Amino acid sequence: MTALCPCQSGLNYVDCCQPFHQQTALPQTAEQLMRSRYCAYTMKNIDYIIATTVPSQQAQLDKALLLDWAETTHWTGLTIVRHLAKISKIHSAVEFKAFFTNEQGEQAHHEHSLFVKLNERWYFVDPTVDLPSQKQPCLCGSGKKFKHCCGAFL
Numbered sequence: 001m002t003a004l005c006p007c008q009s010g011l012n013y014v015d016c017c018q019p020f021h022q023q024t025a026l027p028q029t030a031e032q033l034m035r036s037r038y039c040a041y042t043m044k045n046i047d048y049i050i051a052t053t054v055p056s057q058q059a060q061l062d063k064a065l066l067l068d069w070a071e072t073t074h075w076t077g078l079t080i081v082r083h084l085a086k087i088s089k090i091h092s093a094v095e096f097k098a099f100f101t102n103e104q105g106e107q108a109h110h111e112h113s114l115f116v117k118l119n120e121r122w123y124f125v126d127p128t129v130d131l132p133s134q135k136q137p138c139l140c141g142s143g144k145k146f147k148h149c150c151g152a153f154l
């Protein structure tokens with residue numbers, strides 16, 4: 001298969017997000033992970049979306065809801081606005097616009113996403129599920145208080 005990757009990197013899928021989706025390689029940057037998650041949405045690969053979310057949050061994700069969203073959304077493109085690779089030793093942020101169409105026409109989903117690196121692996125921090133309080137241990141398992149870790153960037 002030599003089709004261009006849906007993440008619009010300009011690379012072929014086999015040379016871009018496929019190795020991440022097949023877990024034969026790990027994204028080296030938060031931007032790569034973000035691209036591969038967008039790409040997974042376009043392919044309705046919800047297992048990948050869940051697997052690349054911070055482990056402690058995975059049980060809170062609603063797989064049926066995510067799948068429904070992926071199936072009813074027609075994705076048309078992705079633009080990376082900014083990749084802040086080192087906002088801390090283990091955090092990166094990616095600002096992006098994901099485009100899709102629905103009954104109202106073309107829509108843009110503009111988001112600032114937070115990513116955390118645990119055991120050499122990048123994960124998405126989902127701000128929409130129940131979060132710890134500021135003084136509780138961080139959801140990423142760093143051992144720091146939430147407010148001094150992921151909470152500082154959400």
Ligand SMILES: [Zn+2]
Pocket residue numbers: 005006007008009013016017018035036039
């Ligand atoms: Zn890609």
Ligand SMILES: [Zn+2]
Pocket residue numbers: 116138139140141142149150151
């Ligand atoms: Zn954290």
